[in-house]
Amino acid sequence: MSGTDVTRTDTTRGTSRIPLGREIAEDLRRRIVGGEFPPGARLPSETDLAAAYRVSRVTIRTAAKALESQGLVDIRHGSGMFVVDFGGQIRSGVQELRSITETIAEMGLEPGVEYHSISRRPGSRNESSRLHLDSGADVLELQRAITADSEVVAYSYDVLPAGDMTTEVENSFGDGSMFASMDRIGLVSVRALAELHAVHSADIGWGDDRPDNGLYLLLDQVHFDRDGTPVAYSQTYFVEGRFQFVLLRTR
Amino acid sequence: MSGTDVTRTDTTRGTSRIPLGREIAEDLRRRIVGGEFPPGARLPSETDLAAAYRVSRVTIRTAAKALESQGLVDIRHGSGMFVVDFGGQIRSGVQELRSITETIAEMGLEPGVEYHSISRRPGSRNESSRLHLDSGADVLELQRAITADSEVVAYSYDVLPAGDMTTEVENSFGDGSMFASMDRIGLVSVRALAELHAVHSADIGWGDDRPDNGLYLLLDQVHFDRDGTPVAYSQTYFVEGRFQFVLLRTR
DNA sequence: GAGTGGTCTAGACCACGCA
DNA sequence: GCGTGGTCTAGACCACTCA
Numbered sequence: 001m002s003g004t005d006v007t008r009t010d011t012t013r014g015t016s017r018i019p020l021g022r023e024i025a026e027d028l029r030r031r032i033v034g035g036e037f038p039p040g041a042r043l044p045s046e047t048d049l050a051a052a053y054r055v056s057r058v059t060i061r062t063a064a065k066a067l068e069s070q071g072l073v074d075i076r077h078g079s080g081m082f083v084v085d086f087g088g089q090i091r092s093g094v095q096e097l098r099s100i101t102e103t104i105a106e107m108g109l110e111p112g113v114e115y116h117s118i119s120r121r122p123g124s125r126n127e128s129s130r131l132h133l134d135s136g137a138d139v140l141e142l143q144r145a146i147t148a149d150s151e152v153v154a155y156s157y158d159v160l161p162a163g164d165m166t167t168e169v170e171n172s173f174g175d176g177s178m179f180a181s182m183d184r185i186g187l188v189s190v191r192a193l194a195e196l197h198a199v200h201s202a203d204i205g206w207g208d209d210r211p212d213n214g215l216y217l218l219l220d221q222v223h224f225d226r227d228g229t230p231v232a233y234s235q236t237y238f239v240e241g242r243f244q245f246v247l248l249r250t251r
Numbered sequence: 252m253s254g255t256d257v258t259r260t261d262t263t264r265g266t267s268r269i270p271l272g273r274e275i276a277e278d279l280r281r282r283i284v285g286g287e288f289p290p291g292a293r294l295p296s297e298t299d300l301a302a303a304y305r306v307s308r309v310t311i312r313t314a315a316k317a318l319e320s321q322g323l324v325d326i327r328h329g330s331g332m333f334v335v336d337f338g339g340q341i342r343s344g345v346q347e348l349r350s351i352t353e354t355i356a357e358m359g360l361e362p363g364v365e366y367h368s369i370s371r372r373p374g375s376r377n378e379s380s381r382l383h384l385d386s387g388a389d390v391l392e393l394q395r396a397i398t399a400d401s402e403v404v405a406y407s408y409d410v411l412p413a414g415d416m417t418t419e420v421e422n423s424f425g426d427g428s429m430f431a432s433m434d435r436i437g438l439v440s441v442r443a444l445a446e447l448h449a450v451h452s453a454d455i456g457w458g459d460d461r462p463d464n465g466l467y468l469l470l471d472q473v474h475f476d477r478d479g480t481p482v483a484y485s486q487t488y489f490v491e492g493r494f495q496f497v498l499l500r501t502r
Numbered sequence: 503g504a505g506t507g508g509t510c511t512a513g514a515c516c517a518c519g520c521a
Numbered sequence: 522g523c524g525t526g527g528t529c530t531a532g533a534c535c536a537c538t539c540a
Binding site for chain 3 (some may be wrong): 270271273287306307308309314327328329330331
């Protein structure tokens, strides 16, 4: 029964950082992607999994539900849990909070980021309100173009509270993933409340690669850290037709 | 303690059709939307809610998580559950598969459906492929306008496999929720794989209530039943600005 | 009818927030 | 330090599927 043992030396549950259910979900995911359970295969029953992982069935269910919401498995009442047959395509639901570059990389394309401008300025009323800042407080605005195989797939306007950022820190944003830079200075986004809008405008973006029709799908989101403190407000305009948003909706 | 009693005459739990957690979530939702808990207000603690609804805390948590994923409340560890301040617009968690009319009704508006046309015809190549039908097989196409307080919020073009539908069945679609009609004939949608697009076109919709800018958010989705059989293909064009799509993304 | 997932309970312990 | 949410357990009963 190899692979079923998520060694957990601490008997005092609740001390660990990662929830057990999540840890098990990730282990199962690895086993599925690794080929131990091929598409169409039935996973062991929840009772068996509970025994194998030495965990209650409720916890297994948490993991199972997570896999289902990721579209990896299909849970059928009375029959069992089956690995979904996804045609080689990597599925990334909108509901998962991950960096866009990460998603692009997983689709087998070459992700890139071009910084158009980085500037410090007082926040607008809307921005201050969304970020719970005093009006007039400084923000750092980033304007980035996100590319996949050198083609622009999105323009992103991101605003961070600039509070006590040093110039050095500000400059560190010019490179790589914004999430990575934010992590480095302790701005950790774990949740985002997003709105979706259709936008038609010639004023979005820059450069020669803008779409002729000026059509975008806007992901307007406020990011929060673990404490519920807003850490970023970003408006990302996805060029219609160049990025596929997939969503698994369940009843 | 008015409103806290979800009268449940059956003591034999598990017999009921609707899961308790969901029922409680809907009750809480009604109470929030109804103004009992205004934006910013703190809801009773989970322990108190459990006592009030005469239910275990785990069940309350299920309901709480549902409300959180709908973007209705903000759960803060150590502090409590707070009603999110939303601007009165219709709010729907995209990841939840529910009928649009249902969502509208729960926001306290008067939902309506106007059928523009119902017709039986051979499916197009795209439609046949999405519904796993033999090419040339008949489909039933519905064109509907969905309204909230008499204002059109979406135009929907829905295609169902017409297979062995009788004329009588076809006509039954002219009234009420499409999901309800589908349920009656055994087409039960439990899952949908959806794509999101921005659309700018003057050819969408009909009537006088169309938006001047012709901007829509398209939800393009294939519905599946429990067995993974496609039961419907629908393209719903939400009028930009009249329907708010909220998404809680988590890491 | 045997086996599977779906739901619910009562109780426990932990981590976090705040006064 | 107390109250709040976060996680987990062991057991129970139900509904569904399929042979």
